[in-house]
Amino acid sequence: QLQLVESGGGLVQPGGSLRLSCAASGFTLDYLTIGWFRQAPGKEREGVACISSSGGRLNYADSVKGRFTISRDNAKNTVYLQMNSLKPEDTAVYYCAASGFTTVQNMCVKEAYNYWGQGTQVTVSS
Numbered sequence: 001q002l003q004l005v006e007s008g009g010g011l012v013q014p015g016g017s018l019r020l021s022c023a024a025s026g027f028t029l030d031y032l033t034i035g036w037f038r039q040a041p042g043k044e045r046e047g048v049a050c051i052s053s054s055g056g057r058l059n060y061a062d063s064v065k066g067r068f069t070i071s072r073d074n075a076k077n078t079v080y081l082q083m084n085s086l087k088p089e090d091t092a093v094y095y096c097a098a099s100g101f102t103t104v105q106n107m108c109v110k111e112a113y114n115y116w117g118q119g120t121q122v123t124v125s126s
Helices: none
Strands: 003-007 010-012 018-025 033-039 046-051 058-060 068-073 078-083 092-099 120-124
Touching: 003 092, 018 033, 018 092, 018 120, 033 068, 033 078, 046 068, 046 078, 058 068, 078 092
Parallel strands: 010 120
Antiparallel strands: 003 018, 018 078, 033 046, 033 092, 046 058, 068 078, 092 120
């Protein structure tokens, strides 16, 4: 069974940090572009950070540049999202997704992704 499983979410105070993990089972992430997306209540799901199969191309939403870092460890079949300087507006359900069909133009566009995890809640609040 093909699965992506996110972990590492939780409640954190503004200015704090979290590291999310996305582990794959049933398939290898080696040749896939991986993206982290988030969806806040009443809002569209948006791309946060995406990484190419080689790790050589990264794409970040403007709202998280300089605060979030995406990385991958293909040996562990896992992708990470390090989130620092968290703000209340980062509160959302965070999803990881995998795609074998992205281009430079759609690298962080949700419609380009065909495998999705169930999501992990991140809440930033004092």
